[in-house]
Amino acid sequence: MKPRKLIIKAKEIEEMEGERKIHFLNPNADRIRKSLGDAVGLNNIGVHLVYVEPGKDSTEYHKHYHEEECIYVLSVEGNLVIEGEAFHFKKGDFVGFPANTAAHSLENTGSETLVFLVMGQRLEQDVADYPKKGKRLYRNNGEWDLVDLDNIIDPRSNN
Numbered sequence: 118m119k120p121r122k123l124i125i126k127a128k129e130i131e132e133m134e135g136e137r138k139i140h141f142l143n144p145n146a147d148r149i150r151k152s153l154g155d156a157v158g159l160n161n162i163g164v165h166l167v168y169v170e171p172g173k174d175s176t177e178y179h180k181h182y183h184e185e186e187c188i189y190v191l192s193v194e195g196n197l198v199i200e201g202e203a204f205h206f207k208k209g210d211f212v213g214f215p216a217n218t219a220a221h222s223l224e225n226t227g228s229e230t231l232v233f234l235v236m237g238q239r240l241e242q243d244v245a246d247y248p249k250k251g252k253r254l255y256r257n258n259g260e261w262d263l264v265d266l267d268n269i270i271d272p273r274s275n276n
Contacts, residue, residue, distance in 0.1 A: 143177035180220035186237035
């Protein structure tokens with residue numbers, strides 16, 4: 118592979134067309150995403166430059182059981198919610214979520230566009246909970262199954 122294909126210069130990133138994404142469980146999670154990782158051919162790590170307008174969320178509040186994820190804020194500020202507790206999160210702040218640690222989301226509470234990098238694994242299989250929606254997502258080789266948490270039976274229980 119030519120080294121040039123592994124590099125994206127700042128001007129190219131600026132001119133890159135972003136993809137509008139609305140989370141399937143949260144219509145207020147309306148963001149623009151530029152996939153830097155895809156542009157250089159990364160397969161196992163997602164690296165996205167994300168833009169979230171004031172009053173919008175980055176995603177639905179969620180927790181990954183198998184994938185790791187992290188966020189680095191490039192401009193302005195917002196609220197980072199971890200396990201139900203809100204933290205002021207601003208330019209230069211970083212947070213990492215090792216697999217199976219904490220439910221989280223990021224919301225733009227400021228008056229300007231929130232810009233951040235989000236990076237995470239791209240495993241063939243993952244399980245994610247959406248506690249506020251009472252849902253669990255099973256992802257396996259591109260197939261998604263969304264179930265109600267109330268319908269999950271713990272085989273270890275006597276019920």
